[in-house]
Amino acid sequence: xxxxxxxxxxxxxxxxxxxxxxxxxxxxxxxxxxxxxxxxxxxxxxxxxxxxxxxxxxxxxxxxxxxxxxxxxxxxxxxxxxxxxxxxxxxxxxxxxxxxxxxxxxxxxxxxxxxxxxxxxxxxxxxxxxxxxxxxxxxxxxxxxxxxxxxxxxxxxxxxxxxxxxxxxxxxxxxxxxxxxxxxxxxxxxxxxxxxxxxxxxxxxxxxxxxxxxxxxxxxxxxxxxxxxxxxxxxxxxxxxxxxxxxxxxxxxxxxxxxxxxxxxxxxxxxxxxxxxxxxxxxxxxxxxxxxxxxxxxxxxxxxxxxxxxxxxxxxxxxxxxxxxxxxxxxxxxxxxxxxxxxxxxxxxxxxxxxxxxxxxxxxxxxxxxxxxx
Numbered sequence: 001x002x003x004x005x006x007x008x009x010x011x012x013x014x015x016x017x018x019x020x021x022x023x024x025x026x027x028x029x030x031x032x033x034x035x036x037x038x039x040x041x042x043x044x045x046x047x048x049x050x051x052x053x054x055x056x057x058x059x060x061x062x063x064x065x066x067x068x069x070x071x072x073x074x075x076x077x078x079x080x081x082x083x084x085x086x087x088x089x090x091x092x093x094x095x096x097x098x099x100x101x102x103x104x105x106x107x108x109x110x111x112x113x114x115x116x117x118x119x120x121x122x123x124x125x126x127x128x129x130x131x132x133x134x135x136x137x138x139x140x141x142x143x144x145x146x147x148x149x150x151x152x153x154x155x156x157x158x159x160x161x162x163x164x165x166x167x168x169x170x171x172x173x174x175x176x177x178x179x180x181x182x183x184x185x186x187x188x189x190x191x192x193x194x195x196x197x198x199x200x201x202x203x204x205x206x207x208x209x210x211x212x213x214x215x216x217x218x219x220x221x222x223x224x225x226x227x228x229x230x231x232x233x234x235x236x237x238x239x240x241x242x243x244x245x246x247x248x249x250x251x252x253x254x255x256x257x258x259x260x261x262x263x264x265x266x267x268x269x270x271x272x273x274x275x276x277x278x279x280x281x282x283x284x285x286x287x288x289x290x291x292x293x294x295x296x297x298x299x300x301x302x303x304x305x306x307x308x309x310x311x312x313x314x315x316x317x318x319x320x321x322x323x324x325x326x327x328x329x330x331x332x333x334x335x336x337x338x339x340x341x342x343x344x345x346x347x348x349x350x351x352x353x354x355x356x357x358x359x360x361x362x363x364x365x366x367x368x369x370x371x372x373x374x
Contacts, residue, residue, distance in 0.1 A: 037069045043106045057100055068092045068107065075114040082118045086111045090131065094138050102142040105152045108135035112160035117167040124167065128160040180267055199246070206242040210235050258285065261294040262315065265301035269313055272305045274326070279316045289371050292347050293322050296355075296369045299344045300324030303365065310364060325366040344369075 044065050047053065053061070071085040071092075089111040096104035108131060115127040136153045143149055213231045220228035262278055269276040285293070297315060301324070304313050310328030345355045353371035360366035 037072060040065065040069050040072070040107070040110065043103045047101050047103045051101060053100075061096065061100060064092050064096060068110070072110050072114060075118060082115060086115050086127075089114070090134060094134070097138050098141060102139065102148055105135065105139050105142075105148065106155070108132075108138075108152065108156045109159050112156045113163040116160040116164035120167070120171060124164050128157065128164060131160065132157045184264075184267070203242055203246065206238050206245075210238050210242075213238070258290045258294045258297065258317070261297040261301075262317075265297050265315065268301055269304060274304060274310050275312045277312075277314045279314075279318065281317045288351055289320075292351055292353065292371060293317065293369065295347055296322050296344055296367065297324070299341065300367045303341075303367070304328065320371050322369045322371075323366065324368075325360050325364060327362070327364040329365075341367075 044061065047061065048058075068089055071088045074080060074085045075082060075089075089107070093104065093107040093111065096107065112128055112131040112135075115131060116124050118124075119127055132153060135156045136149065139149045139152055213235050217228045217231035217235070220231065258281070262280060266276050266278060300315070304310055304324070304326045310326035313324065313326040316323045341355070341357050348355050348369055348371065351371060353369060356366075356368040356370075358366065
């Protein structure tokens with residue numbers, strides 16, 4: 001399958017569609033580019049404050065800075081190709097630096113950062129080198145021996161190099177998220193295949209035997225009624241046995257596993273930016289108890305992702321007690337009607353256990369499930 005790797009919007013690849021994305025990531029997706037645009041005003045303000053601009057310079061600078069800002073946002077917040085807006089920013093940087101004031105040489109920092117973040121591999125390195133060389137050549141025409149030459153050149157290269165590294169890390173993180181999603185899809189497909197194979201193994205032999213005995217019973221009638229009745233009785237027994245096996249298989253298929261739920265919770269929480277520490281059980285657990293604890297892990301992980309805003313969480317399973325704690329905002333809203341914590345409490349009470357949910361000793365939310373020890 002061809003991969004379409006995506007990165008967060010701050011690198012302009014796409015808006016993150018995961019509803020469980022941490023709030024600080026959603027905030028930075030918008031605030032980061034806007035913060036960068038705010039700094040575009042710095043050389044403009046410095047120019048107007050430090051010099052006495054003429055009317056034509058004001059008329060030229062203001063719309064060009066607006067266009068420059070729009071091109072920067074186009075690079076970092078859309079998926080459109082990089083070269084055109086970056087070249088536009090470079091043209092404005094060169095024009096304002098040579099035609100108006102060398103203060104605008106600082107504008108080269110933005111196209112260098114945007115190109116380094118958006119592009120990947122050798123392309124980003126080549127683009128950063130070319131933009132740095134263009135900035136150095138432009139400043140050399142206006143102030144070849146001054147401190148501005150070395151200061152701006154080093155800032156352009158240093159900031160671009162920093163975003164080159166950040167861009168690589170964020171692309172790697174996006175690739176990891178996609179790999180996790182693919183693994184989850186593969187696990188679901190494998191489980192479906194296993195269930196289909198199990199049903200075939202369970203029913204294939206019994207149904208074939210039932211068909212043979214039904215055919216034999218038909219041949220025995222009406223001459224050998226007693227023998228036919230015996231075959232019909234065996235058909236009945238085989239049918240009941242097959243039905244029991246199907247129910248057992250379906251029950252096992254629907255019953256969640258504590259181990260799989262702990263692993264799934266770790267993947268889901270880490271994908272949502274919540275660091276999870278797990279202390280699993282020391283020994284085997286009764287299947288009915290394990291099923292309830294697995295549901296508790298699922299509910300606790302869902303609450304942490306949706307409601308907590310936490311950065312760290314911990315799941316501990318020992319001596320018939322499961323505890324899920326995080327450092328988020330506190331208890332999630334309780335919804336009536338058998339959903340969420342209400343539904344979990346009913347499951348736990350069905351096996352003689354108890355549920356405690358609320359604010360933990362150090363803040364955040366803590367869910368404690370106590371069940372009869374196996």
